[in-house]
Amino acid sequence: MVYSTSGRGRVFDSVLTTVGDTPAIRINRIAPDHVTLYVKAEAFNPGGSVKDRLALNIIEAAERDGRLKPGQTVVEATSGNTGIGLAMVCAAKGYPLVITMHDGFSVERRRLMRFFGAKVVLTRKEDKGFGMYSKAKELAEANGWFLAHQFETPDNADIHEQTTAREILNDFDGHRLDYLVMGYGTGGTVSGVGRVIKAERPDIKIILSEPDNAALVSSGTPQARTEDGEAAGSHPSFTPHPIQGWTPDFIPLVLQEALDKGYTDGMELVSGAESIAWSRRLAAEEGILTGISGGASFAAAIKAAEKAPEGSVLLAMLADTGERYLSTPLFEEIAPDMNEAERALSESTPGFVYPM
Secondary structure (H helix, E strand, O other): OOOOOOOOOOOOOHHHOOOOOOEEOOOOOOOOOEEEEEEEHHHOOOOOOHHHHHHHHHHHHHHHOOOOOOOOOEEEEEOOOOOOOOOOOHHHHOOOOEEEEEEOHHHHHHHHHHHOOEEEEOOOOHHHHHHHHHHHHHHHHHHHEEEOOOOOHHHHHHHHHHHHHHHHHHOOOOOOOOOEEOOOOOOOOHHHHHHHHHOOOOOOOEEEEEEEEHHHHOOOOOEEOOEEEEEOOOOOOOOOOOOOOOOOOOOOHHHHHHOOOOOOOOOOEOOOHHHHHHHHHHHHHHHHOHHHHHHHHHHHHHHHHHHHHOOOOOEEEEOOOOOHHHHHHHHHHOOOOOOOHHHHHHHHOOOOOOOO
16 A cells, blocks of 8 residues: 655645545445446545535525625525535535425434534425425525525536536546446536536446436436426425435436436436445445445446446446434444444453443
């Protein structure tokens, strides 16, 4: 192992200038033998997820064109990662932030956003993503707040065109890359990356993924929309799933670009159980900590790899870190107390035995 000791070669004026430039990391122990598999670890962003990118661009683009006024409150509906990213950005820039989120998402997300200074308004999980989205719109209209519109704004996909896609091309410049695998939340990553990949490296196949019990895109049923493109209600193929951050109960307008323009080359469906299992294996066997959505993208990459020709190279997007899932099924088998094997180790020597 050769350790880097050169630093980054620069100092940073703000935490916000550290967003992006996340690493592509080879999978060494659990990848199928006939392929080479990498993951792009978005947990290396300062707020711990890929959504730091869109959060920063939504705010800065709105500042540039005057949609966001100094001191104006920002409001958004989120399953958590966009809210955490927005909370970080708003804290650094001095904007008040209100987040709407249904109560089915992990409590760690709420606490992280509040830790950054945001207010979190809960809705019922029975009202799904569309309910928390509608609440954010109500609050914005009633108070004159800036609604971030992550599911509709072109600022979302634009940042992935400008940063994520370029990072991938630079990291694999002169090297083979056959498949890029990811799920979708807002759809910004696949639409933004797709613009660049399909123009400059059309040999790379983009594989999209979604939960097997919430296969909205795979159903072929179009999303009902209002005149301005917003979702007009829940998609009929949606049922609740445990992959937080993936696949809301509607097809976002930002994702529609990738679908309409044919950026994707295939679809893999994954279950919640598969997603959790692969997230656990990434941690225990590769030392890579990611959440359920990261496990889901990796599960989809494994499925794509199984069908890929010998020697193929794949890159899976891992959207976030695993620490914001402590209260979810991802960690339900991880006990806080010693198990029998740990107790036996403690008692195998005479000193400092922890009491029962």
